[in-house]
Structure formats: C-alpha cells, structure tokens
Amino acid sequence: MATPSRPIPFLFRPFRGGRIVRHALLIGFGLVMLYPLLWMISSSFKPEDLIFRQPGLWPSEVTLENYTDGWTALKHPFGYYLWNSAVVTGLSVIANLVACSLAAYAFARLEFPLKKLWFTLMLGGIMLPYHVTIVPQYIMFSKLDLINTIWPLVMPKVLATDAFFIFLMVQFIRTLPRELDEAAEIDGAGYWRIFIRVVMPLCLPALATTAIFTFIWTWNDFLSQLLYLNNPDNFTVPVALRTFLDASSDSSWGPMFAMSIIALGPIFGFFLAGQKYLIRGISTTGLK
Amino acid sequence: MSSGKRKWSAALLAAALLAVTAACGGGGDGGESAGGTVTLRFSYWGSDARQKMTEEAIAKFEAKNPTIKVEGEFSDFDSYYESLSTKVAASDAPDVIQLEIRALREYADRGTLADLSSSVNAADIDAKLLATGAIDGKQYAIPNGANAFSLMVNPALVESSGQKLPDDTTWTWDDYVDLASKITAGSDGKVTGTQLSWNPAYLEIYAAQKGESFYQGNQLAMSPQTIKEWWAIMQKLIETKGSPDAAKSAEVGATSVDQSLLGTNTGAMGMWWSNQLGAAASASGQNLELLRMPKLEGATTGGMFMQPAMFLAASSKSEHAAEAAKFIDFMINDPEAGEIILSDRGLPANAKVLAAVRDKLPEADQKTLAFLDEVRSELKDPPAAPPKGASAMEDILTRYSEEVMFGRMTPDDAAQKLIAEANASIAG
Amino acid sequence: MADSVAVKPRDAVTEPARGGHRSTKRSRREARAAYLFLAPWFAGLLVITIGPIVASLYLSFTDYSLLEEAQWIGWDNYVRMFTEDPRFLNSLWVTTVYVVVSVPMQLAFALALALVLDRGLRGLSFYRSIFYLPSLLGGSVAIAILWRKVFGADGLVNAVLAVFGIQGTGWVAHPDYALGTLILLHVWTFGAPMIIFLAGLRQIPSSYYEAAAVDGAGPLRQFRSITLPLLTPIIFFNLVLELIKSFQSFTQSFIVSNGSGGPADSTLFYTLYLYLQGFRDYDMGYAAAMAWVLMLIIAGLTGVNFLASKYWVFYGDTK
Secondary structure: OOOOOOOOOHHHOOOOOOHHHHHHHHHHHHHHHHHHHHHHHHHHOOOHHHOOOOOOOOOOOOOOHHHHHHHHOOOOOHHHHHHHHHHHHHHHHHHHHHHHHHHHHHHHHOOOOOHHHHHHHHHHOOOOOHHHHHHHHHHHHHHOOOOOOOHHHHHHHHOOOOHHHHHHHHHHHHHOOOHHHHHHHHOOOOHHHHHHHHHHHHOHHHHHHHHHHHHHHHHHOOHHHHHHOOOOOOOOHHHHHHOOOOOOOOOOHHHHHHHHHHHHHHHHHHHHHHHOOOOOOOOOOOOO | OHHHHHHHHHHHHHHHHHHHHHHHOOOOOOOEOHHHOEEEEEEEEOOHHHHHHHHHHHHHHHHHOOOEEEEEEEEOHHHHHHHHHHHHHOOOOOOEEEEOHHHHHHHHOOOOEOOOOOOOOOOOEOHHHHHOOEEOOEEOEEEEEEEEEEEEEOHHHHHHOOOOOOOOOOOEHHHHHHHHHHHHHHOOOOOEOOOOOOOHHHHHHHHHHOOOOOEEOOEEOOOHHHHHHHHHHHHHHHHOOOOOOHHHHHHHHOOOHHHOOOOOOOEOEEEEEHHHHHHHHHHHOOOOEEEOOOEOOOOOOOOOEEEEEEEEEEEOOOOOHHHHHHHHHHHHHOHHHHHHHOOEOEEOOEHHHHHHHHHHOOHHHHHHHHHHHHHHHHOEOOOOOOOOOHHHHHHHHHHHHHHHHOOOOOHHHHHHHHHHHHHHHHHO | OOOOOOOOOOHHHHHHHHHHOOOHHHHHHHHHHHHHHOHHHHHHHHHHHHHHHHHHHHHOOEEOOOOOOOEEOOOHHHHHHHHOOHHHHHHHHHHHHHHHHHHHHHHHHHHHHHHHHHOOOOOHHHHHHHHHHHHHHOOOOHHHHHHHHHHOOOOHHHHHHHHOOOOOOOHHHOOOOHHHHHHHHHHHOOHHHHHHHHHHHHHOOHHHHHHHHHOOOOHHHHHHHHHHHHHHHHHHHHHHHHHHHHHOOOHHHHHHOOOOOOOOOOOOOHHHHHHHHHHHOOOHHHHHHHHHHHHHHHHHHHHHHHHHHHHHOOOHHHO
16 A cells, blocks of 8 residues: 655545554454453542442542552552562463473474374363362372462473463474474584574564463463462462452452552563564574 | 483473472471461451451461461452362361351261360350251351341432332232332332342242241252242232343342442342341442341241351361360450451351440441341241252252243243252252 | 374375485484473473373262262263253353354454554554453453443443444343353453464565565465465464363353353353362262363364364475
C-alpha cells in the first residue's frame, strides 16, 4: 500500500480501505477485548461497597483506599508476596529455557534408539488431568520433606517435565533448514556447538515464547503454589489474592481487584519485554 | 567432547541434589524443634480479615503457652477441602482442622479425627449444639460458632414499593410469594421481591414444617410430595415475578451474598445463614433485618434450627494430641480469644465467651444475636451432621431444582430422580 | 498412539541417502549426544512424571477416598462409568462440544490476528499487548464476575440487544446458552496461540519472500506458497496442544458456574466432574479412572493428528 509522501491531516486522508480502517478495526476490537479489564480497573478505584451496587464503567467516586488497604491487608505487605512470586517465577523461567531447549534439540535434530517411545511418553505426560497426578505428587514431595520449600515448584522445571515447551521448541527447530547444521558440522562443530551457536540463536522467537508463557503461567498458577507453599510466610501472589475472597462470609472485592491490577504489572512488563524478541530469526542470511 | 562432560556433570549434580534432599527427608515433620517447643499446624479457610484475627489469636495463645508454636495453614474456601484431603492422603494432616458440618462425617467416619470428649472442656457450650459434633458418642469436633438459616429483608425497599413488613410470627408461604410479587410490581420492576435459594437448609425447614426430617440414617427421609410442593413455591415466585426468571435466578444463585439482589439493593428479600447478615448489610449499605422463615398453614413448628457455623477438630494422627486439644480449648473457651475473633466464625458457641464479647460485636451481629435470642424458644433441635456423601447434596438439589425451573423436567420426574441420586450418593 | 517426529513426510527420501555415508560410529556418537541432551528430561521422567502416572493408573482400579487406604476393586470404576453414570456421559458430551466448537474458532482467530499483526503496522506491539491481555486474566477468579457483566441478564450483551428492541435472557446461566458463553470465553483468550503463531511467522526466512517477490508472486500467492506451508508445524503444534488443553478445561467452568457445572449440568466439563468426584465426593479411585479414560481419548486423537500430519505438515529440516 503506497503511503502519501506529504503528510495529510488525519481526517482528510483518502479512505482507501487501508491503514485507518485497519487501525479503527483493531482499536474497536481491542476495546471489546478490554472491556472486562477496564471494568476491573474502574472497580479497583471505587469505594468497596459501591462495586456491585454501581456496576457502570465510570466510578462516581474515586478512591485509592482499595490499594492502600489491599497492600497491607494480609500478614505481610503485598510487595512481600510479589517478591515470593518473582523468585519462583524467575527460577522457573531460567530452568524451563535451559532444560526444555536441551531436550527439544535432541528430539528435533538427533537420531537415537527408542526416540518414538520417548517422544510419545513425553506427550503422554500432559494428557492426564493434573487433579489426579497432584495427589501422588504431593505425597512424593511430602515424603521428601520438601513441603513449604520452592523445590516442588522449581524441580519439575529444572527436569524439563513441561512437554508443552519441549514440543513447542521441537516444532520451531524443525522449521529451520538442516543445511545450517550441516554447514556448521563441516566447519567441525560438535552437537553442543551447533546447539549453542546455530540452533539457539535462530530459535530466539521460540525461546521468547517459552520465557513469556513460563512466566505468565507460573505467575498465575494457583493450586500447586497453594499446596506446596501453604505457610503464610511463603505465600505467592495468586494465593494471596484468593485470601481476599471468602465464599462463606465477607469478601474484600475492592482490595482483590486493586491487588490483581498490581499483580498484572509484572506479567505485563515481562510480556512487553519478551515480545521484543519475537523478531525475525533468520533475517536475510542464515549463517555467516 | 567437553560439552558432553559438562552435560554429564549437570546430570550428576541433579541426581546428587535429589539424593541429598531425599536423605534429609523422612524425618518427622512438624515435630519438636530446639528447646522442647512443639509446633502445631492449624488449617482453616476464610478471608483476609479472618487470617489477621487468627494470627492475632495464635500470638496470644503462644504468649500463654511458650512451649507451643502454632503455624496457621490458610486457604480460600474453594480449595480448602482439596488441599486438606491431599494432606491427609499424604499422612501429612494438620494437627488442628477447621471443618463445617457437611464435611464432618466424611472425615470422622474415615478415622481422620480424634475424640476430644475428655481433652477439651465443652461445659459452656449448648449441649444440643455440641451434640452435632459427636458421632456414636465420640466428640470429634467442637462447634465454635452458631448460625440459623433465616430470611433477610431490606425494610426500606419493602416500604418504597408501597408494602409493609410482614408479621413474621404468622406469615405463610402464600404471604411470602404475595409480598414478593407485590414488591416487584410496586417498584415497577426496579426492585425484585426476593431471590430463589436452593440451600438444603431451606428445604430442611420446609420439610420440618410438614413433620418430616431431611435425613434418616443413610437415607433421605422426605417424601417426593414435599419436594414438589417446595418447588411449587419457587415456580409461583417466578410466575408472579416475585423473583427473577429461571435464568437470572441461576445466575445470581451462583454468586456470593455481596453480589446478590439483596446485597446490591435490587432485591428486597433473600435467604441466607444468619452470620451472613454483616456481609449483606455492608454490601448493600442499608439497614437489613432478619425475619423468621414463613410457615405452612397450620404447621406446628417453624422448623428453623441452629447449626454450628464451623467446628474445630484434631487429627487422629497428630503426634501432639494434648497440645492440639489445648489450642482448641483456647480458641473456644478463652474469652481472650473470643475478644479477638468476635463473631468471625459465627456467634461464639461458648455461652460465657458470648456474654463477655456481646457488646463488642459488630452492629449486624448484635442484631443477629437479638434475633436468635427472640426465636430461640421456637427452634427445633440442631440436626445431626449429615451422612457421608452429603457434601454433594447442595449440588444435587440445585441441579434438579434448575431442571424444574427451566421446565426441562416435570416436578414428578425430578423429585424421583433427586431422591434416587441423593440416596445413592449418601449410601455409597 | 502418538507418532513421533522421527517420522516426517520426506524421511523416506532423505534417510537412505544419508544412511549411506553414515557410519555406525557416527550414529553411536549421535545417540550418546542425544541422551546427554535428554539427561535432565530423563531424570524428570523418572523422578517426577512416571511415579504419579503409574500411581493414578493403580488408583483407577481401587476404591480410594484419599482419607483411607485404597482398596483394589478391579474394573468396577470403569464399568460404573459407562453403565451407571449418566452424568459421566453428559460431561463427555459437554466437553466434546466445547472442544469441537471452540478450538477451531480460537485458532482461526489467533491465526488471523497474528497475520494482521505481523504486517508492518504502526503500533504493532501495542495491539499485540492489548490482544494478549485477556489471556492474562483467563484463569482469574475475577473472570466469573466479568463474564456476568457481559453475558448476565443485566449484562452488556443484553444492553446492546435492547437497543435493537430484543429482550435477551441471562445467557451465562441458561442451560441452552451457558456453554456457548464458555466457548466465547475460550475464544476470547486466544492470546497464547496468537503469540505462538506470531513467533512462527517471525521464524520464516524473509529471503524466501524476497525470492518470491523477484519471481513476481503477489501477496496472496506468497501467503499460499510460503507462509502457510512454512507455518504448518506451528499450526500443527497449536492444534495438538489446544486439543489436549481444551479437553482438560477446568478453571473456566469452575469459576463461572461456581464449581457446580450448572445450570442443570450444562457446563459440567469432564475434568470438573472428575474434580468433584475426587475432592468433593472423596472418590479418587473413580476420578483416576475417569482421568485414564480421558487420557486414552486424548492420546487417540493426538495419534490421529500425528498420522494425518504426514499429509499436511511441512518441515524445513527435510531439505
């Protein structure tokens, strides 16, 4: 689509089914997508007793009380839980990036006995609903005396048990032309070198995707964090957020919304930072 | 291949790590630490407010008992039983456990709970209320708060719709339906008369008015006729617009009291446990009152009853049974604990504690207390804990009720199926 | 059973050719390297994955309340499931409808937006972030409230319908429509597959497009002969994973229906029913049996997927 060389005022630009329409559609669509989030933000600024009585988007009274109350409502200031979550999440991201890419490279590029069997087993592991595996798993970690440590949350990631990401990276690696590996091999590179120097740099989008999703899913993961970190000193954000709600009596909706918004900050920030790496892997030339 | 070696060492390291952690494990958990202190684990659900109060009460207990340390294990209600049963499955049960009456027999009948008859002083608790925590003569759980299922009303909305508050000592179900539809009509639909409830306690009250009890041993004891007549009340409410239609009823029914019609001032009545008055009142920002449930014409009893809001129990596997009992005793009998917890776990079951904190209770709970005192003489005995498998009862009741309200099943058919399914669930 | 990546469309052509000058020494070296790369994964398989899987298989043949020891009862759980439990069959049906309708819709949506957002449009990262936001909220308890705001009797949708004089119902809690709103909720959280598509698009070497442009191929032609084929591994990935995940959907129904699967069981997802059996009715043996039936269904579908992939998925590593 040709763009006019001279800047034309927005309203007078020719209506050519081009950018404006596209932007308008995207923005309109974005608003529909965002309505619930906007409602949540607006609710977080309403006095608590008005949240359900005045369901409109625009608050008639604005208060910061939910934020100040929510921050201090629990045993520790909310920042404490953010930090706990950051530790668990950060370690998980690093572990997943390393362990899953190692396994993915083997599945995608190397030949070895029983490969099919192992691959099937890997995918099979995510086909059982976690509600039935969580009890045996808890029993195991409890016997190891690891309850209320971060090991039950991080160890599975260190040991590459997340088939989603292995499979994801396998698929990405397999879109890369094999000539690249072979060229490196001719230059005398071993598998490790090919992995580090050739495959990984070209998989940057896949690595970024893995990092983003690991971050988000770990940050939001509720049940395993509740089970394994059930001492109030170890609480993470999702667990802390639930404590604002109590189906059987009084819920603190306002602080819950306010702290939810705050808890969205880190994931959103990580997402923004991570998506920058969703760049073209092989721009024009693949290898030097 | 240096890379290979590096990988090997990483793998070895991981294996070693596992071995070490495995070696460290296996010791008694939650056991004695240095200096002869004993650590108790106390698992409970609740809101942020309850967490704060409980932590405060624990601190007081620890100050009085320097050799005992209590670790609260807190969860939200939705995941409470999932995490509790997982811990029990792993032989990792908390020493002190908060339970509600629905779950009591699930745990007690399976040998999870300890008999507290001789270790916790329950002299100041109403004997009939206390009996709900006993099974076959063993006191598995001590009630720490009480409740009655009742009707809540917003007098201002009733009056602004041109109606008058009913005389709740005489009103009938017909009066109730009539008032509800008149409120909707009188407010031009801005306020709906009431909202439907599928709480088993509601049906229990209705059945009692017909002289039937809900359970008899491991069986439902109500006749299909009773259930059908009960549904007829709700069908009539929908018909006369005294309540929202089936779809909206199902929608608001799935929410908590603070999002209910009454809580958002779009409805004038509703039925809940009496300890939810505070939550409803703070959500609505208006004055709410408790009323007696309506009666069947000619019924000899109102059918209302007290029920423990929750219990404290101790694990039968606890290595610190004496300390656990001591903590339960403190939470239930010590006025100092009562002063911190107030009515957060229901109005204190211990009469002396209740007398001591009476004036410090929040306004809504003082109102609840006054209401309970007023109706106390009319109440029937607190029903025994429902049989094992009854946790599903509320779900079963809601499901078949909705089938009927949406017109997808005839009341006859639904009542038969409900009884069959409920019996299968509690027998198995 | 699931086929492996070892089988790919053109293996038949490439393998013998390579096998020719491939010494056994070399393949042994390659295998050893592979097992080294897989070392952490193997450790995880042994220590973390296998145990619970085997345990759940064993438990599926027992009567297990979680609170007492498990009692072996043979095939009883499985027999009961198919002969005495209409709610089980209903939950399977509800889940199947949900998967069959929502997965293609969600993927089509995600792909379309990824294509739009892959173009050189100003403010791309802004849009991308906005479209991703709902997925961040997907499992939050706040969603239940928000969904009632939109699809409730007094919600946004009915407000819009009222403008056109249409009287809507409470969609979110009507047995005929509740599942539909959950399907929309699933489609609404299309962010994850969208990001994966986007990453896949970024992986396609731009040299291909340049070459095609030199050959005079228009945008549509480029899409059909470059973008689409090269994206097939990623489409395949999203399809396989979304199928697996959707069959296991739990949270959405759990929070929107307040844990009941209501109204009238219309949103009783398979895993929600499994959860209720295991943790509310203390019948973990039955829940484990349900899990294994689901596992077989998912594995069967995934296997078919892998077999079919030979005909439509194109891998860059096959020369």
